[in-house]
Amino acid sequence: MQKVIGSMVAAIALTTSYGASAFELPFLKEEALALGHKLPPAYGISSGYMKVEQGVNIDSIGFSGLKFLNKPIATDAIDITTTQGHQMTEVFHIRADAWLLPFLNLYAIGGKVQGYSDTNISINKFTLPSGAELPLPDSLKDLPFRLDLDGYVYGAGVTVAGGTGNWFTLIDASYTKTDLTVIDGEISTFVLSPRLGYEFTVNQQPLRVWFGAMYQDIDQFLTGQINDLDLPSEVKSLLDIVNRSGDGKFEVNQHLTAPWNGIVGAQYQINHSVSLMTEWGFGSRQSAMFAIEARF
Secondary structure: OHHHHHHHHHHHOOOOOOOOOOOOOOOOHHHHHHOOOOOOOOEEEEEEEEEEEEEEEEEEEEEEOOEEOOEEOOOOOEEEEEOOEEEEEEEEEEEEEEEEEOOEEEEEEEEEEEEEEEEEEEEEEEEOOOOOEOOOOHHHOOEEEEEEEEEEEEEEEEEEEEEEOOEEEEEEEEEEEEEEOOOEEEEEEEEEEEEEEEEEEEOOEEEEEEEEEEEEEEEEEEEEEHHHOOOOHHHHHHHHHHOOOOOOEEEEEEEEOOOEEEEEEEEEEOOOOEEEEEEEEEOOEEEEEEEEEEEO
16 A cells, blocks of 8 residues: 555656765654555655646736826726736756655645736726826727746645555645746745545556646736836837836736646556656646656
8 A cells, every 4th residue: 555655646746865864764664564564665756747727717907117208107097907817837857856755645746837827908988197098999898918927936845645455645735936037026926736546456566546636826016117028019109208207117916716627647667777758737727747767
């Protein structure tokens, strides 16, 4: 049982060792071995790729630093509504973990993120400093708005494992931050993933398959210079009137349309140290992940 649990979590919580240690992990190793459990190597490292597509809701889009005839324009002077958006992200990551206890795994993660978030916007009202409303044409309705995302992700997580016979269960929780480079702002993400699986034997090597669910809670606050945006010509022409200095900034707050989605996955143990893993998300969030892991 523990061999199933250990190898499976190792694939999900990818691992590394940083030299010799005064103690041997996991704690309670001898007690677990005495009970007949087979434990995997305590440390490892793996690398992977993940692509995610999901819906996002734009909570607000605001502008600041704008002026009309040298008079500041209020941050809420431009009334903007949006449609439901779409976000695509690709992550290239390295994850490192260690078994602290036979059933408890801790890991760290770091990597590169790139992608985009897009929606359609409509500018409904433009209030000048005098209080008068600027007449707006219908061409400012239902226009595409896109933000390119590029940055670096880092964080940590924990996995709790259990099982009986060839059946195993895992609960994985992680918290990461993404520092953006193309625009300012950051993305904070909490992920919780319960899984239930079974181990088969294929060509005398373990093949583990599982299904489960993934919960994501993401706070996205994005900001930057208006001039850095790839805006529709209609919107750019309007903002150029009040952003002659080029100091105008934008702020976007958005969140996921649905926090939960289903997942299925598999891991094949090539040998005692190396394994391959894939996991796919379906439902409100579509994803595909591939990883290779080495344990030692």
